Every structure is written in C-alpha cells, then in structure tokens.
Amino acid sequence: MAQVWDVVVIGGGHNGLVNAAYLARAGRKVLVLERRHVLGGAAVSEQIFPGFTFSVFSYVVSLLRPEIIRELELPRHGLHILPLESTLTPLPNGDYLAAWGDPDLTRRELYRHSPRDAEASVEFSRLMYHMARAVKPILGMIPPDPTSLSPAEVKGLFALGGHLRSLGAEHFHALYKLMTMSSADYLDEWFEFGPLKATKSASGIIGTFLGPRSPGSAYVLLHHYMGEIDGAYRAWGFCKGGNGSVSGAIASAARSFGATLRTNAPVRQVLVRNGRATGVVLESGEEIEARVVVSGLDARRTYLDLVESKELPPELLEQVRRFRFRGSSGKVNLALSELPDFTCLPGVGAHHRGAISISPSVEYLERAYDEAKYGEFSRRPYMDIVFPSMIDPGMAPPGQHVASVFVQYAPYHVNGGWTDAKREAFGDAVIDTLSEYAPNLKTAILHRQVLTPADIESTLGLSEGNIFQGELALHQLFFLRPAARWASYRTPIRGYYQCGSSSHPGGGVMGAAGRLAALRILAET
Amino acid sequence: MLKTTPFHARTAPLVLGLTWRRWAGYAVASVYDWLHDREYAAIRNAAALIDVSPLYKYRISGRDAARLLDRVVTRNIGRLAPGRVTYTPWCDSRGKVIDDGTVSCLAEGEYRLTCADPLLRWLHQNAFRMDVQIEDVSEALGALALQGPLSRAVLEEVVESPLGPLGYFHITRNRIAGVDVEISRTGYTGDLGFELWVPAANALGVWDALTTAGSRYGLTPAGIWALDIARIEAGLLMADVDYTSAHRAVAESQMSTPYELSLDHAVALEKPAFNGREALAAEQASGPAWRFTGIEVDWVSFEALFTARGLSPSLPTVAWRTSVPIYRNGRQVGYASSGCWSPLLKKYIALAHVRAPHFAPDTPVEIEVTVDHERQRAGAWVRRLPFFDPPRKRA
Numbered sequence: 001m002a003q004v005w006d007v008v009v010i011g012g013g014h015n016g017l018v019n020a021a022y023l024a025r026a027g028r029k030v031l032v033l034e035r036r037h038v039l040g041g042a043a044v045s046e047q048i049f050p051g052f053t054f055s056v057f058s059y060v061v062s063l064l065r066p067e068i069i070r071e072l073e074l075p076r077h078g079l080h081i082l083p084l085e086s087t088l089t090p091l092p093n094g095d096y097l098a099a100w101g102d103p104d105l106t107r108r109e110l111y112r113h114s115p116r117d118a119e120a121s122v123e124f125s126r127l128m129y130h131m132a133r134a135v136k137p138i139l140g141m142i143p144p145d146p147t148s149l150s151p152a153e154v155k156g157l158f159a160l161g162g163h164l165r166s167l168g169a170e171h172f173h174a175l176y177k178l179m180t181m182s183s184a185d186y187l188d189e190w191f192e193f194g195p196l197k198a199t200k201s202a203s204g205i206i207g208t209f210l211g212p213r214s215p216g217s218a219y220v221l222l223h224h225y226m227g228e229i230d231g232a233y234r235a236w237g238f239c240k241g242g243n244g245s246v247s248g249a250i251a252s253a254a255r256s257f258g259a260t261l262r263t264n265a266p267v268r269q270v271l272v273r274n275g276r277a278t279g280v281v282l283e284s285g286e287e288i289e290a291r292v293v294v295s296g297l298d299a300r301r302t303y304l305d306l307v308e309s310k311e312l313p314p315e316l317l318e319q320v321r322r323f324r325f326r327g328s329s330g331k332v333n334l335a336l337s338e339l340p341d342f343t344c345l346p347g348v349g350a351h352h353r354g355a356i357s358i359s360p361s362v363e364y365l366e367r368a369y370d371e372a373k374y375g376e377f378s379r380r381p382y383m384d385i386v387f388p389s390m391i392d393p394g395m396a397p398p399g400q401h402v403a404s405v406f407v408q409y410a411p412y413h414v415n416g417g418w419t420d421a422k423r424e425a426f427g428d429a430v431i432d433t434l435s436e437y438a439p440n441l442k443t444a445i446l447h448r449q450v451l452t453p454a455d456i457e458s459t460l461g462l463s464e465g466n467i468f469q470g471e472l473a474l475h476q477l478f479f480l481r482p483a484a485r486w487a488s489y490r491t492p493i494r495g496y497y498q499c500g501s502s503s504h505p506g507g508g509v510m511g512a513a514g515r516l517a518a519l520r521i522l523a524e525t
Numbered sequence: 526m527l528k529t530t531p532f533h534a535r536t537a538p539l540v541l542g543l544t545w546r547r548w549a550g551y552a553v554a555s556v557y558d559w560l561h562d563r564e565y566a567a568i569r570n571a572a573a574l575i576d577v578s579p580l581y582k583y584r585i586s587g588r589d590a591a592r593l594l595d596r597v598v599t600r601n602i603g604r605l606a607p608g609r610v611t612y613t614p615w616c617d618s619r620g621k622v623i624d625d626g627t628v629s630c631l632a633e634g635e636y637r638l639t640c641a642d643p644l645l646r647w648l649h650q651n652a653f654r655m656d657v658q659i660e661d662v663s664e665a666l667g668a669l670a671l672q673g674p675l676s677r678a679v680l681e682e683v684v685e686s687p688l689g690p691l692g693y694f695h696i697t698r699n700r701i702a703g704v705d706v707e708i709s710r711t712g713y714t715g716d717l718g719f720e721l722w723v724p725a726a727n728a729l730g731v732w733d734a735l736t737t738a739g740s741r742y743g744l745t746p747a748g749i750w751a752l753d754i755a756r757i758e759a760g761l762l763m764a765d766v767d768y769t770s771a772h773r774a775v776a777e778s779q780m781s782t783p784y785e786l787s788l789d790h791a792v793a794l795e796k797p798a799f800n801g802r803e804a805l806a807a808e809q810a811s812g813p814a815w816r817f818t819g820i821e822v823d824w825v826s827f828e829a830l831f832t833a834r835g836l837s838p839s840l841p842t843v844a845w846r847t848s849v850p851i852y853r854n855g856r857q858v859g860y861a862s863s864g865c866w867s868p869l870l871k872k873y874i875a876l877a878h879v880r881a882p883h884f885a886p887d888t889p890v891e892i893e894v895t896v897d898h899e900r901q902r903a904g905a906w907v908r909r910l911p912f913f914d915p916p917r918k919r920a
Contacts, residue, residue: 104527104550107643115661119646123772130775 005031007521008280008290010267010306011461011500013041016296017250017261018514019499019521021072024257026522031288032259033280035266035461038244039251041296042460042467043509045244049447051397052335055242056449057456058467059331059386059404060084060355062237063226063508064246067140068515077252080240082391086354088345089199090437096344097195098351114193124190128225130171131178135226137163139505139512142520143479143487179474183221184212184362198359202382205408207467207507209326211369212362220472223506238391246509270295270306270496277496292495292525294517298462298469299323299482299502303491311493319483323502324476327453327465328372330410332430334403335396335447339387340438352390358383358433372409377426380433382408400446405430412453412464423450468507469500478504489517490524497521527552530578531667531728535736539746546749549579549641554748561754561843562868564747568714568755569869571743572673574735575752577713577720580626581643584662586635589655594628594636597651597800599783601793605630610694610709613791614783620804621771621780623647624764625788629696629709637662637722641764642772651800667728671735672718672755674917675742680708680719682738691719693919702727702734713752715759717917753844754865757876760819760910762786766846767817767862767876784813785878787910816884819908820851820861822873822892826904830896840866840873851877852891852902858883861892867912874912875905883907 007023009016012034024030038044042057061081069079085101097113100106103122110118144156164172177186183204187197201212204221211217239245251261266283270293279289295302303312303320339352359365359382368378384406389396396402407430414422427450435441453465462469470476479487482502489497499517501507528551530536536554544555553576558564567573585593594602600613607630614625626640638644648659671680681688685700688708696709704727712718723731736744756763764770768786769779782805783792793799794806824838831838844865851859864875875892883890886909891902 104547108528108550116646116649119643122643123646126773126775 002287002289005029005288005290007031007292007294008033008288009294009296009499010270010280011035011041011296012039012247012251012261012263013296013500014043014247014250014509014511015500015514016041016294017247017254018068018072018511019294019296019518020259020261021250021254021257022515022518023521024254024259025072026518030254030259031290032254032261033265033267033282033288034261034263036459037263039261039263040244040247042456042462043243043247045242048333048449049335052400052402052447053242053395054333054402054449055239055244055388055404056333057331057451057460058243058509059388059406060237061239061243061246061509062224063510065139065510065512065515068511072250072253074249074253077249077256078245079249080245081237082240084238084354084386084391086351087199087357088342088351088354089195089357089359090342090344091195091360092436094344096342097193097199099199100350101354110193110196113196114191117191117193117196120190121196127171127174128222130167131175131222132226134167134171134175135222138478139226139510140516142489142516143481143504145479145485145487147485178218178222180215181218182213182215183217184366186218186221194361195359198362198365199357201362202357202359202365202384205365205369205382206384206406207329208471208473209324209328209372209409209411210473211366211373213366214369216473219474219477223472223508238386238388240392240394242388242392242395243509250511267306269308270493272307272311272493272496275311275492276494292497292521294497294499294521296498296500296514298325298466298500299498300325300463301461302498302500302502307493307496313492316483316486316492323482324471324473325412325464325466326471327412327456327462327467328410329406329408329465329467330377330426330453331451331456332405332407332427333449333451334405334445336401336403336444337446338440338444339390339401340403340434340441340444342438344437352387354386356383356385358385358437368409372411375411375413375415377410377414377422377429378408379429381410381430383430383434385434405434410452412457412466414452418452418454423452423455426450426452469502470506472506477506481506489513489520495525530576531723531725532576532578532669532732534729535732536576536746544748548749549581551579553579554746556748556750557746561748561750564745564751565754565868567743567745567747568673568716568751570674571745572671572675572679572739573714573745573747573751574732574739575670575672575747576668577670578667580663580668581640582662582666582668582722583638583640583644583648584635584660585638585648585657586660587655587657588634589652589657590634590636593648593652593655593657594638595796595799597648598628599788599792599799599801599805600628601796602628602630602636603796607632608695608697610696610711612694614786614788616783616801616805617771618800618804619771619780620782620801620808621774621777622768622783622786623771625762627709627711629707631696631707642770647772665725667723667725669721669723669732669735670712670714670718670752671721672712672714672716674717675744676716676718679735679739679742679744683734684708702730704731706731713759713761714755715761715911715913715918716755716915717920750843753863754867757844757863757865757874758867758869758911758913760876760912762817762876763863781815781817781878782808782813784808785815785817787817812881814881815859815878816881817910818877818879818884818886819910819912820864820875820877820890820892820905821908821912822875822894823904823906824873827873827894830894830901830903834897836897849875850893851879851905852893853883853888858890870912872912874908876910879907
C-alpha cells in the first residue's frame with residue numbers, strides 16, 4: 001500500500017520549508033514537493049555564470065523572524081548573516097548621500113546636507129523602533145476576524161485591542177498615519193533634504209505598484225523597517241553564500257526533523273474528496289496521499305489553479321481573482337571583472353560593502369512610476385544595488401565581483417508584452433543609468449542576466465512576477481490577506497491550508513506565514 | 526574617521542597609550558599619561574587643561590532670542606544680564622529632561638547655549654514664528670576648560686587685557702596670543718576654573734600660550750577620566766550617564782524631571798510659560814518621587830565584606846558609569862549611576878537616584894558591591910551634594 005503522509009507541502013520556497021520544518025519538528029511525517037530542480041523558491045543561489053554565484057532573485061535578509069532562527073536553530077544549519085550596513089545614494093551633481101553603520105559618521109554626513117535632518121533622523125529611527133515594536137506582535141499573530149463572534153476570534157480581537165491601547169496615543173497615531181499616508185508625504189513631515197526623503201521613500205515602493213506619492217506606500221516603508229530594527233538578532237544583512245543559504249539552512253533543519261524534500265516534483269492538482277483534501281497528483285501522474293495538504297504558492301495558484309473551482313465558494317473565488325499582484329520590479333545580475341567606480345566617491349571603499357541606492361529625488365522616483373503607470377518600464381529606474389562578493393568573497397573568483405541590481409519599475413503588464421528584445425532594452429536602460437554614476441561599469445561586465453516580472457513568473461511561478469505574492473496594500477493585509485474570512489491559513493477545503501506570502505503577514509524572506517500556518521495546522525489536526 | 530577637535534594637533538602627541546574615546550563623534554583623550562592620577566591632582570592642586578570642544582554650541586540671536594530660550598529652558602533667561610552665564614536643564618512638555626547645559630548672555634539679544642546632545646531641530650521647532658537666528662557654532666568654536674586653584678594665575682599671564690574680578694558664572698571677551706576669545710568663570714569640576722571659547726581656526730595659538738605660561742604653575746592637560754572623578758565629587762550630573770534624555774528614552778520610566786534630578790534651583794516656575802511648566806508645577810506641589818543625591822559607602826562595612834573572604838578592599842581605579850542597585854531594609858529603593866573613589870576626600874562616593882521617602886540626607890542604605898565574583902551589599906549613607914565644595918569655586 002502506498003505511503004500516506006501526514007502533510008504534503010506544495011512548493012519548496014522558504015515559507016514552505018519553514019512550514020515543513022515546524023510540522024516535522026512536532027513529529028508529523030512531512031513531504032515537500034518542489035517544481036524546480038532547486039529548493040528555495042525566490043531565495044536561491046545559482047551559478048548562472050561559471051565561478052560566479054548569484055542570489056538570483058531575493059538578495060538580502062532583513063525580515064527573517066528571529067523566533068524562526070531560534071526555534072529551528074538555523075545558525076547550526078548553516079545560516080550565517082553578514083553585516084550590510086551602509087547605503088550610498090550617488091547624486092547627479094557629483095555629490096552623494098551616505099548612511100553608514102556608525103551613528104556618529106551618519107550624523108556628520110547628514111549634517112553636511114541638512115543639520116536639521118541629522119537630528120530628525122535620530123528621532124525618526126526612534127519612532128520606527130516603536131512602530132516596529134508595535135507591529136511585531138501583529139506579525140506573530142494569526143489575524144482574528146473582526147466580524148466573527150466565535151470565542152476564539154473575539155479573544156484574538158481583545159488581545160489586539162489591548163495591544164493597540166498599550167501603544168499610547170502618540171504611537172497609535174503615528175501607526176495610523178503610516179497605515180494611510182504616502183511615504184513621500186509622511187517623510188515630508190520629518191525631513192527637508194530631497195535625496196534623503198527619496199532614499200527612505202524608496203523602501204515604500206519596493207515590490208509594489210505604487211509611487212512614493214501614492215497613499216499606502218508609507219506602510220510598505222514600515223514593512224521594510226521591521227526587520228532592520230531587530231538589532232538584537234542582527235537579522236539584517238547578507239547571507240553567506242547568498243539567499244540560497246537561507247533556504248538551505250531551513251531545508252537542513254527540516255531534514256534534521258525528518259521531513260522529506262523532493263525536487264523536480266511539480267504538483268498538478270490537489271485531490272479533494274467530500275470537501276476534504278486527500279493528497280496531490282503530480283504532473284507526472286503520480287498520486288500522493290496525505291491527511292493535510294499545504295500550499296506555499298500564492299493565492300491565485302492556491303485557490304484557482306490547484307483545486308477545482310467547484311470546491312470553493314464563489315465569493316472567495318471572486319476575491320482571489322481580484323487579489324492584486326501587478327509585479328513591478330525586475331532584477332539584473334552582473335558578473336564583473338572589477339567593481340564599479342563611482343564618480344562621487346572614487347575608488348574601492350566601504351560603500352561597496354553596503355547598498356547603492358539610485359534614488360536622487362522623490363520626483364525621480366515618481367517619474368519612474370509614471371512610465372510604469374502607462375505600461376512602460378522606467379527609462380531611468382530606481383535601483384538598489386549590492387555587491388555580495390564584497391561581503392562574502394566566495395561569491396566570485398578572487399578579485400572579481402557579482403552585482404545584484406534590484407530595479408523598479410518594470411511592470412508585468414508592459415505595453416505589447418515582454419519580449420526578448422524588450423527585456424534587453426530594459427537591461428540596457430538599467431546599465432545606461434548606472435553608468436552615469438559609475439562610468440567604468442560597461443567595460444567591467446562579463447555576464448549579464450536580466451529578469452523581468454514575466455521571467456519571475458515563468459521561472460518561479462509567482463503570479464505576475466509579484467515578489468510578495470500579492471501587493472502589500474492596506475486592503476490586502478492582515479484579516480484581508482488574501483481574502484476576508486480566509487486570512488487564518490485555513491481554506492474552505494478541510495485539510496487544505498495556505499502558508500505562502502499571500503497570507504499574513506506578507507512577503508520578504510520572513511518565514512512568518514510558514515510558521516503561523518504550521519502552528520494553526522498543529523492546533524487543528 | 527572620527528572628527529578631531531581644533532586642538533588635536535597638540536593633544537595627539539601627548540596621548541601616550543592610544544587611550545582615545547568617543548565623545549559626540551569626536552576622538553578625545555580618556556587620559557594622556559599612563560595613569561590619570563596626576564591629571565586629576567592637577568585639577569585639585571594646580572591647573573588642568575581639558576579639551577571640551579565636542580560640546581554642542583548654538584548661537585541664538587535676534588529680537589526673540591530671550592523669548593525662545595525662555596520657552597525652552599527652565600531658568601529665567603529674561604533676567605540673565607549681558608556678561609552672565611547660567612546652568613539650566615530643558616524639558617519636553619511632560620516636564621521630562623531632554624538635556625542640560627549653560628546659557629551665556631554674550632550681549633543684549635545674543636546668547637550661546639551649550640549642550641551634550643544636538644538640539645538644533647528642537648530649537649527650530651520651538652522658534653516657530655519668532656524673530657530669531659539659530660546658528661550651530663559647534664564646529665566653529667573650540668572649547669578649553671582651564672580648571673584648578675592656579676587657573677586664574679595661569680590665565681592672568683596670557684590675557685591681553687587685565688582679567689579683573691571675573692565672578693562665578695560671568696563671561697567676558699579678551700584676547701590671548703592675538704586671538705579673540707570668550708572666557709567664562711565656569712567649569713565641570715566644582716573647582717576654581719574657566720572655560721575658554723576659541724575660534725577653531727586659531728585654536729592652537731591659544732593652547733600654546735596657555736601651556737607655555739602654565740608650565741610654571743604645573744598646568745597639566747587632563748583627560749576625561751580625571752574630569753569624571755572631579756565632576757562626581759562636585760555632584761554634577763552627566764546626560765546619558767546619570768539620566769536618559771527624554772528624546773532618547775524608549776519608555777517613560779527611563780525619563781526624569783528636573784525635580785527628580787534635584788535641579789529645583791534651576792526651575793523658574795514664576796516664568797509664565799515654558800516647556801513642561803504645567804507638569805513641573807504639579808510635581809512641585811506633590812513632591813518628586815525620586816531625588817538625585819550623593820551616596821557615601823561605609824568603609825567599615827565595605828572592608829568587612831572583603832576581609833571575610835581573605836581579601837583587601839578593591840576600589841575602582843576610574844569612575845564607573847553603570848547602574849548599581851541601592852537598597853534599604855532589604856528592598857531596592859534606587860540605583861547609583863556613577864561612582865568613584867575620591868582621592869581627595871578619601872571616600873568611596875556615588876551619584877544615585879533614590880525613591881521617596883528614602884532620599885533624606887544621612888539615611889542609612891545599602892549599595893551592591895561585587896566581592897570575589899559574588900554580589901554583596903555594603904552599608905552606605907545618602908549624602909547631600911556636592912561632596913566637595915571649596916570656597917574657591919565661587920571666588
């Protein structure tokens with residue numbers, strides 16, 4: 001008789017792996033099925049050019065939940081986070097704005113541009129510390145349904161209400177503003193130096209089809225502050241070996257608890273009998289029986305592709321159909337013979353060990369968004385660049401380097417659709433823009449990989465190439481992620497759960513959804 | 526690189542043991558010599574020269590300069606005449622102390638504020654619709670503290686116009702080595718002393734004149750370790766060591782009011798309105814929950830703890846800046862925030878926050894002491910501050 005698994009997890013991304021690790025740790029017999037030849041989903045390291053290792057998609061670790069690092073003992077399984085501390089914003093006038101790891105140096109640098117901003121920045125960080133503290137318990141909470149009267153949900157709401165009251169008026173009001181304002185407007189309340197506002201507001205547009213002046217972008221800004229603030233665990237940085245090592249460590253933990261991880265095993269469908277999930281069938285036709293099926297895929301795949309629509313209520317199908325993905329970012333990975341030499345800060349320096357942000361002004365970012373709004377990629381895009389080989393020399397041959405360039409905007413719905421020619425034109429726009437700040441870049445390129453949202457979708461299965469498995473918009477968060485009444489990792493099909501970033505608390509290499517889903521499954525089955 | 530002060534070219538060769546520390550983004554000497562004993566002795570016995578340039582300094586001028594300062598600080602600036610200096614804390618609207626420092630009235634409508642932390646943003650926020658110019662002169666001005674019983678004698682040798690009877694907390698203009706300087710009868714040592722405010726570009730000439738003239742008076746450059754002992758003896762508190770700025774504190778329990786810091790004399794409740802006035806008036810009526818006070822460790826009880834383990838008493842060589850619990854009748858009633866052995870008073874002393882009603886002078890308390898890696902409690906007394914208050918301080 002064929003083996004019956006306690007749990008089958010569809011998708012070996014970081015959330016699927018976290019989910020599997022927690023379930024295996026609790027003694028369940030767990031099988032993870034990954035479509036690709038490599039585990040990790042968007043957190044993978046691959047040698048796409050001989051001798052050069054790339055974090056092909058996600059490229060830094062900022063939000064990985066400390067409780068996951070602790071409970072799964074990830075450092076023992078190879079997680080080694082290296083510091084990534086500075087941000088350099090080169091400016092068109094030949095100057096620059098830098099935020100260094102050291103507070104005194106950062107203050108002095110900001111003071112050069114605006115004495116008032118130098119002080120405001122300290123206060124702003126303190127507020128963000130409070131905001132991250134305010135949001136932290138919410139990240140670790142299964143969202144209660146505010147419309148339900150069931151005792152468990154009401155208890156959850158009381159806990160949430162108590163928590164919000166404990167913030168105090170000042171912080172509650174700040175949180176409310178962050179939830180509703182645009183990042184540019186919010187930052188206008190604090191700062192006066194344009195490039196500083198632009199660089200900070202860039203955190204509010206990442207992975208989202210919003211401009212810095214679009215309401216709602218302030219929340220995305222906060223989302224990116226959550227991990228950064230968690231100094232106690234130093235969960236902000238670059239993972240040795242690239243982001244594939246994050247997945248590798250979680251996979252190793254899962255295996256150590258007895259989970260089985262299969263690659264090259266694409267799932268065609270979830271088997272449902274009498275409203276209850278009974279297993280999955282692979283593309284190969286192989287059937288696998290399981291008491292519980294968990295989908296780590298995004299909401300569109302989880303509800304619309306993996307199960308027959310007759311199994312789900314039409315209201316939910318409608319909500320999922322309207323769930324917004326709209327991938328807005330691309331990625332350019334470069335193998336380099338030498339580091340880019342920035343005109344504003346010549347030579348090789350500390351800035352190469354941090355991020356380079358192409359965000360000279362809020363207007364620049366907003367203009368980049370304008371092009372995307374009308375279906376074109378940004379000719380002069382926002383970019384967030386890191387040189388992983390400067391932090392982990394093992395990423396490239398000695399003396400040579402890899403660059404990871406996150407680019408926005410590259411809309412999924414581009415006019416005329418993405419073609420090979422358009423992809424390369426997009427790559428050229430990125431290199432041309434970057435070359436304005438570092439003229440030696442073009443001659444240093446040994447290999448170039450350009451990824452559009454269409455490539456992200458076809459390679460990883462992320463709908464419309466959205467890196468968060470759905471936009472982090474207020475109407476798609478907390479008890480509405482991915483759909484009202486179904487934000488608690490359950491689905492209407494008994495024994496079928498979701499654990500991806502389409503569910504609370506959303507994307508980034510966080511793992512929170514995988515863990516919370518596992519806790520829910522352990523409590524119910 | 527950390528910033529260096531305008532005197533760095535002179536101080537750097539004197540630092541024998543690479544004993545640099547950070548202060549407001551600057552590198553300054555913890556100690557110049559191998560030990561700080563001689564530097565401390567110079568403060569109390571001869572004259573010491575201390576580079577205090579990293580202080581933040583703001584020049585505030587214009588029609589509403591006094592109005593702005595009166596809104597920000599707790600002292601009455603309207604009453605501060607030209608040529609006078611005052612020490613004051615400043616608070617947020619809850620009456621919690623943000624920082625403390627001095628305000629000098631340089632001329633009618635012209636002031637200089639010194640502080641430990643940057644304050645430009647707060648000043649601008651408070652200056653809304655006021656006719657006032659706020660200039661950050663932190664880097665433009667070097668500052669030297671010339672402290673000790675012979676400091677006046679040294680200074681009189683170098684000033685180009687007679688110093689005159691420059692009184693305690695007075696300030697005047699003068700020239701040294703051809704450089705225009707301001708000289709205030711102030712300091713952070715509780716001794717006779719002066720602070721010199723020098724244009725950064727010409728700072729070295731002033732240093733050279735002082736050290737040359739001072740060599741006949743035993744003038745000794747002194748670092749922060751020596752200064753720290755002197756200021757504890759003088760009962761002077763230090764921001765971010767003895768209390769947490771309301772702008773840095775994360776929880777309200779970490780903040781302090783001027784009354785809790787025993788700065789009653791620096792709160793002018795008679796002023797019509799200033800930041801925190803309402804909260805402070807209420808607190809004055811009800812009495813503060815805490816007081817900042819001196820602690821003197823009972824030597825007999827302290828020594829007995831060591832003797833019981835076959836050890837001689839072990840004293841800290843430099844001042845400590847950690848939180849140390851204070852107990853009374855077995856319960857914690859406060860915490861010391863700085864402490865040291867006073868080489869002058871021959872007492873083990875500390876500065877502490879003590880809860881009501883345990884802060885009355887001479888109340889017997891206990892202080893935590895680590896003896897042979899074990900936590901013990903030694904007897905101690907609450908003492909009135911300052912520990913050291915020589916008549917020459919005000920002379």
